[in-house]
Amino acid sequence: MSNFISLILGVLFSVGLSVSGMINPAKVIGFLDIFRDWDYRLILVMAAAVGVNLLLFPLILKGRPKLVKNFNLSLKKNIDSHLILGAILFGVGWGIAGICPGPGIVNLSRFEGQSITFILSMSVGMYLCSFVKSK
Amino acid sequence: MNSNIYPLIGGVILGLSSSLMLWLLGQITGISGIYYNALNFKNGSWRFFFIIGLILGGGLIKTIWPELFNFNIFSNYYEIVIAGLLVGFGTKLGNGCTSGHGVCGLGRLSVRSLIATLVFMSAGIMTVFIRGSL
Numbered sequence: 001m002s003n004f005i006s007l008i009l010g011v012l013f014s015v016g017l018s019v020s021g022m023i024n025p026a027k028v029i030g031f032l033d034i035f036r037d038w039d040y041r042l043i044l045v046m047a048a049a050v051g052v053n054l055l056l057f058p059l060i061l062k063g064r065p066k067l068v069k070n071f072n073l074s075l076k077k078n079i080d081s082h083l084i085l086g087a088i089l090f091g092v093g094w095g096i097a098g099i100c101p102g103p104g105i106v107n108l109s110r111f112e113g114q115s116i117t118f119i120l121s122m123s124v125g126m127y128l129c130s131f132v133k134s135k
Numbered sequence: 136m137n138s139n140i141y142p143l144i145g146g147v148i149l150g151l152s153s154s155l156m157l158w159l160l161g162q163i164t165g166i167s168g169i170y171y172n173a174l175n176f177k178n179g180s181w182r183f184f185f186i187i188g189l190i191l192g193g194g195l196i197k198t199i200w201p202e203l204f205n206f207n208i209f210s211n212y213y214e215i216v217i218a219g220l221l222v223g224f225g226t227k228l229g230n231g232c233t234s235g236h237g238v239c240g241l242g243r244l245s246v247r248s249l250i251a252t253l254v255f256m257s258a259g260i261m262t263v264f265i266r267g268s269l
């Protein structure tokens with residue numbers, strides 16, 4: 001049951017990314033280009049998504065999850081160098097190609113070289129980080 | 136497509152999907168983490184199914200609403216490889232991306248996620264600015 005629901009939520013999230021325009025790298029770059037010809041529209045995506053969650057998360061967290069025993073939430077609170085450096089590297093990568101992980105995975109459905117290369121390369125980056133961290 | 140309605144509707148769908156995920160499965164919808172843990176067959180096959188759902192959803196939209204997929208990925212392979220490596224390394228090191236820190240972390244009022252979001256947005260803005268000035 002959990003797997004089926006997760007599949008459906010994946011489809012739903014994918015629809016959200018597609019409808020919002022987040023899957024289009026040109027729109028993402030236009031959104032990040034605030035000093036020139038700024039396309040503000042993707043801020044509406046973030047505002048709407050965060051708005052819904054700001055409203056619903058507190059209500060949900062008052063109760064218990066429906067299909068599992070406990071919520072699985074990050075308990076990390078500290079602002080450390082890993083968080084900052086990680087966010088910088090991610091931001092630079094995002095700014096180069098205009099693709100973040102969600103849209104990158106959705107774009108695998110395009111069956112084209114660049115989309116597949118991006119995800120392969122992203123996977124290598126993740127393993128590389130995990131390897132460096134373990135040293 | 137010149138209206139603001141698509142970004143707003145898309146955003147609401149993203150919010151609903153991540154709220155339903157928290158309500159039903161108790162999980163945060165952070166794509167980079169879900170993907171990495173699915174690759175490593177971490178306990179809980181839901182992650183694997185979520186990723187499959189993302190790809191199937193793309194295929195579905197491409198079929199019923201092809202205009203949304205009517206764009207090009209303009210970067211060359213050299214840029215794609217560099218960007219992918221940075222996105223992968225960075226999201227693993229910083230424990231999250233646009234969905235985990237942005238959509239969900241901000242929704243939880245997490246200071247950590249707020250800082251991460253401000254930093255990666257600024258880094259993205261700077262990168263686009265610098266590249267546009269070259």
